[in-house]
Amino acid sequence: MRIVGLQDFAMAAQAWLDESTSVSWLRAFERLAAEGGHEAHAVLREHTHDYYAMEQPTRGVGYVFTKAHGKRLAEAVCRLRPDVVMYNCCYYARLPELMAVVRQQLPSAVQVVRTHHEVRRVLPRPLLAAVLANADHVIVSTDADWEYVVGSGGLPSSHSVIPFGVDVPYYCCQAHAAQQAGGLDFAASCSGNPVKNLPLLKAVFAELAGRGYSTCNILGQPKAQYARLLQSARVYFSTSTSEASGSRSLLEAYACGAYPVVAAECVSACEVVGKLGRGQVVDTASASAAAIADRLEAVLASLPPARSSPAAQQLTDYGEEQEVRALVSAIQGQAARAC
CATH class of the missing domain: 3.40.50.2000 (Glycogen Phosphorylase B;)
Structure with a gap:
């Protein structure tokens, strides 16, 4: 055939x-x-x-x-x-x-x-x-x-x-070591495609950086460096309004143990957050960059000091x-x- x-x-x-x-x-x-x-x-x-x-x-x-x-x-x-x-x-x-x-x-x-x-x-x-x-x-x-x-x-x-x-074992395997070493408060993986909402991400991250938090848009990094950065991040933020399966980077963030926050406008990302039972949804259509930064700051403050173990079993379907x-x-x- x-x-x-x-x-x-x-x-x-x-x-x-x-x-x-x-x-x-x-x-x-x-x-x-x-x-x-x-x-x-x-x-x-x-x-x-x-x-x-x-x-x-x-x-x-x-x-x-x-x-x-x-x-x-x-x-x-x-x-x-x-x-x-x-x-x-x-x-x-x-x-x-x-x-x-x-x-x-x-x-x-x-x-x-x-x-x-x-x-x-x-x-x-x-x-x-x-x-x-x-x-x-x-x-x-x-x-x-x-x-x-x-x-x-x-x-x-x-x-x-x-x-x-996504390759769950690859992103999980070094997560604990990366988390112990410290790293980013907030990470994203966002291109310039209009549906990804890059201007909003830049505005929110600028607001957070002004408050003393570490942020990084890790898109375009070599795979190993991309994984290390994602594994070191405490919160993963997606401004995208359209993805397939919520986006690979969102699933990779889950595998790394980062806490996801996604745009309410992205139906597939909201579906993934609901199925996996971890993460939050934020209205990016009407809220200001400062208001979204407030929400992300509150999410970070609510996380326990010890990072959660990457829930590889939860990602079986992905x-x-x-x-x-x-x-x-x-x-x-x-x-x-x-x-």
Whole structure:
């Protein structure tokens, strides 16, 4: 069975090929090739190549790099003649066209869509309906996302709810030592994407720094340094209004034992906080930076001097291994349909 996955987010080829890069569906494809006997390929966007297919598989997966998008990206997928296509999408506006081309050229191929964002934020109902028109299976990351899909009509014949996972042992293993050494009062991992609300984070952290607290936006640090900083933080603060599974950095913060505070506007983050039973939600839409800083200061003051042990067991549903296993199971089920 030939399985092709694609992701329309662009990265350098070296990053795609790096096993430590957090792309769990590629890890699932490696397992499908090694243990399931499937022929697995990945079509990935990379700005250097019009079309470049590596001569030899890497960890069992054949890699194709292309800077094409839209119809040309669909044609790169169809060139491989897949039985199952898995779309890992970050830019959804072109997805209906992509899927329609594949359906036209390969009418028997099973099409699987996995959303990488909070669906209600990035897929207005008309666009979602256009995606569902050619989807045989949909994978979402939260129950709230599936409820939104259900309300859009035109449901696929099957679906899975698979949260994004993190490498829990990696972030837990050195947490106690990092915490004993002291470190940050407040940490965040926030990009400049508008939904992340970086200006608000900067204003809140400036307010806290003026009160003598240590703060750091740790985004962009090398993985080991990122982990050390997160493990040393007492409070993790997220201003983001849209994430998948509450965001990987939120789950990593949980694994490190940091106390999470998330924006009420982020439905998926609130869902994670509710399920794990630890953390607080703050209204970032109407409160001032000073008021949010007051709230964070109160949270920090309420924490016991001794850090809580990282609750790895609580994160069972959000482990990377669990995510990969669930993806393998879902894709194998769709491969069986294609037989």
